[in-house]
Amino acid sequence: MIQDIGEGRLDISYGLQKPSDGDRLFIYGYKDKTVYVKMLRDDIPDIPFFPLKDDLLRNKEFKFLFRIAGTAYFTIIEDGTELIPYEHNTYSFQKLSVFRKSAQTDLRFAASTGWQLYKWYMDNRFCGRCGGKMKYGEKERSVICKDCGLTVYPKIMPAVIIGVTNGDDILMTRYRGREYKGHALIAGFCEIGETAEDTVRREVMEEAGIRVKNIRYYKSQPWGFDQDLLLGFYCEADGDCSIKMDDGELSEAVWVNRKDITEKNENMSLTNEMIVRFKEG
Ligand SMILES: [Zn+2]
Secondary structure (H helix, E strand, C coil), rough: CCCCCCCCCCCCCCCCCCCCCCEEEECCCCCCEEEEEEEEEECEEECEECCCCCHHCCCCCCCEEEEEEEECCCCECCCHHCCCEEEEEEEEEEHHHHHHHHCCHHHHHHHHHHHHHHHHHHHEEECCCCCEEHHHHHCCCEEEEECCCCCCHHHHHHEEEEEEEECCEEEEEEEEECCCCEEEEEEEECCCCHHHHHHHHHHHHHHHHHEEEEEEEEEEEEEEEHEEEEEEEEEECCCCCCCCCCCCCCEEEEEEEEEHHCCCCCCEEEEEHHHHHHHHH
């Protein structure tokens, strides 16, 4: 999966660091969810290295994100498309999803995780309580209001991915109005006051009208593209298996026999791994 870059290779220890030669820079476009890349190949988007030769970024503050295998990654807490022309030198702004099929697994994970941090910083430049300006925490990853002292930590949204099974069938869906058009599983955000298991029961009932039993936790996955922490569960249909689809959320909800599943292992998303795992029994 996207986070499987090797144990211990992601170093999130926080610090107010400055970039040095060989470090890397993500310049994101906030409004269009884009990233400034050079396409080395169709499946190899690449990002700038320090030192930068670009006068357009002179005097900018580079915000440290994390290290992967010793390489530090930085970003700029501004909308990059307002700093740099859309196409410039050999670089251009491309949809962040260009990294979904990147062959460079370190950079793919860095792009997604970097976006999650970048978006959080962009959304927390001012205090939600008093409207004052926020400053960066010095000892830990936080932003602190200069006026009232409110401390805000990174926001992670837990959501569940649910493999609902009925014998040799699994409940597959397609989402309405999303960029991603492939098969999905039932999914949804945890609401305040719920356990993850409560969310599983509620989402399957809301989206497909089915009661479930025997809920088992499978695995989790950080999914920075959408600010999520995904929690994967399998469960079984309990009683009536006829689907009453929520056609506001979904465009398709069907039982698929494991021998009819066409998905292959993409080594990317938890949804894909859970589908393929069921297919292979
Ligand atoms: Zn404040």
